[in-house]
Amino acid sequence: MSWASLSHLTKLGEPKKIVVKGPGEIIHAARPDRAAKIAPILTETSSGGPTAPHPRGAVQFIERQAKSTRRYKVDPKLRLQPWLNEAITQSNQNLDELVTKTIEHLRKAVNQQRLLEAQGALNELTRTPQGTAAVRRHLSTATMKSIIQLSKRKV
């Protein structure tokens, strides 16, 4: 049997639908001769790990990279935060008020913890289109830029 018999699995697929509008140029990357290309298959007969210990520098690099990778996680304790419960109460079921209070909480001290809390709270609200609209009304580009500037100051 030859690879030609597997072409239905190894032929590279074209994207389903491409419609995009945005700033700047839209570039379609040059593609090598796709007819001749055999895309990777996932099936393996056997596999194995490193045949030599990792160099020391590699171990340190891997650890550093893990720390510099932001995983999306929601803190389950977010709902217990006093500032958030107070904001929920005071906003009286008004989405704009709650978004404003969340951003105010963040602006008071922009640090890792508050950024994550604000992100978690706002992402909870944007689970509905109404929440998305409220966040977009108040988290403008100018507001984001000022938050970024504030975050550069040592707190």
Add this chain to the structure above:
Amino acid sequence: MSLEFSGTLFSGSDWDGISLLVGVGQNERYSPLHDFNLLGQLLLRNINSVDIVTSDEADGNIILFQNPQIAPNFQDNFLQLGADASFGEALWNFVWPTDSVLLVASNRKGRTETRISFSAGFLNQWNMFVDQELGGGAAQRQGDPTFTWEMFPEDIDHLDSNGTYLKIFQPLAISLPWPWGEYAASLTYHIGLFIDSNGHLRCWGQRWAYWIEGGAKTGHIESNLKPKVIAGLGILVTQVNQMLAGFDALGPLTDVYYLPGTQIPALGTATLIGNTFDDVTIVIEH
């Protein structure tokens, strides 16, 4: 703690519908969103517009991956939305069913980048390596290899889910005398690049694998192929490190990271459509 850039993924067109605020923090490089992350936010194959807000800290890139064939996350066709540092807010509308998303901060403030194409830079070396290690026997290369990546892999043995790897896939043809005919096979290596304590770019070998078509001669083929594949990983690492020593002249390096496809000049504020099986761009920061 500052932000390199932030972004929002929207289910609706024109930045409407449900949404997810995402971002990359200061001194961070990547933020991966696997298919299960998107599903949890009801955004799997349901993202139709995006915004990116950059500061002067870095260029912001949000890369959306679409897998026409079943493939692990962050592979196959991709739509990369890029915004220059200090661009402000950049907005996109699109039709692109998205299976996974990767945020990457590039062109960081105060740093210089040197970019190289994985496929262009390694093809000749790879072909010589395979021919030397497998040549003379029944196994021959079947076409060009695929130089690609494996990013934050889930459930792949011997790969760390926090890892970012370069992957080389080589189809093989094993010719046997009559009446056994030809067997298809393949070999796959995963290597990682890192900056060592001298500020030099080097690599390590993480994983080897092979596949052999099933049949009466599979065992016989495997007994010949397997030891060569295993030994080949160390030989490959040695040869790659000899090549990478050529970048020592850049001076002390600070980081190395990857972008999909070929992106030798930085993308800037633009959109790039490509495929991860075509190439990987290795970005050396110094």
